[in-house]
Amino acid sequence: MSILVRHAMTESPETAGPGMNAADAAAMMKQFDTGVIPVAEEGRLLGLVTDRDLVVRVLAERKDPLDVRLEDIATTATITVTPDTKLSEARSMMAEHRIRRLPVVKSGELVGILSLGDVAQADASERAVGEALEVISESVSTTDMSKGPPRGTPERVQRARERE
Numbered sequence: 758m759s760i761l762v763r764h765a766m767t768e769s770p771e772t773a774g775p776g777m778n779a780a781d782a783a784a785m786m787k788q789f790d791t792g793v794i795p796v797a798e799e800g801r802l803l804g805l806v807t808d809r810d811l812v813v814r815v816l817a818e819r820k821d822p823l824d825v826r827l828e829d830i831a832t833t834a835t836i837t838v839t840p841d842t843k844l845s846e847a848r849s850m851m852a853e854h855r856i857r858r859l860p861v862v863k864s865g866e867l868v869g870i871l872s873l874g875d876v877a878q879a880d881a882s883e884r885a886v887g888e889a890l891e892v893i894s895e896s897v898s899t900t901d902m903s904k905g906p907p908r909g910t911p912e913r914v915q916r917a918r919e920r921e
Contacts, residue, residue, distance in 0.1 A: 762847050763840035765879035766861045766869035772797040773806070775828035779815045782806045782827055793858050793870060796831040800866040804831030805858065837862045838871065848876050 772795045773782055782794045792808040806827050814830040815822050837860045838847050847859055851873060861869035 760844040760879055761840065762838050762842045762844055762859075762861055762869075762871050765844055765875045766840065766871040767875065768869045770795055770867070770870045772867065773827055774798060775803055775826065775831070777827050778823050779806075779811055779820075779825040779827065779830060780822035783808075783811055783822065786811075793872075794827075795860060795867055795870065796827045797867050802835065802837070802860050802862060802867040803828065804833040805835055805860065806831050807858070835860055839863055840868060844876060844880055847871055848880060851876070 770791075770793075771785060771789050773785060775796055775798060785794050786792060786808055794806050796803045796806055804827075810830050810832065811822070814820075815825050836850060836854050836856065838850065840861055840863055851857065851859060857873045859871045860867055861871055
């Protein structure tokens with residue numbers, strides 16, 4: 758029997774309205790101990806605002822969080838799943854699209870959020886979850902930092918390899 762998204766998702770996530778500001782979203786993230794706030798209107802998902810969105814699209818741009826509306830920074834091209842999607846399929850979608858969270862929608866309404874952490878807790882395939890995390894987390898900066906000998910290689914061994 759396959760595990761479905763409904764068995765792992767966080768049900769009925771707190772949402773913010775599109776007119777709320779970035780400071781409101783940050784306060785909600787703190788209050789509900791989450792890294793994502795769905796932006797919705799009358800139950801219909803409009804987009805997602807993540808903690809990274811707040812850093813990159815507001816703070817790094819030196820914008821005042823009180824002046825930035827969520828509709829202006831939310832990621833609107835969201836990939837969604839239904840509660841009846843197989844968890845393994847959702848995990849593959851996360852890896853393919855390099856995303857850590859999937860909104861769960863049923864009949865056009867937001868009913869949950871599935872995070873990579875939820876998948877890791879519910880999925881029996883630790884290897885597949887690890888591979889998905891590696892793909893999602895990979896970036897040019899982390900790849901460049903990973904070049905060279907494995908961490909912990911003694912300097913004398915590194916020097917010997919360079920002479921070869």
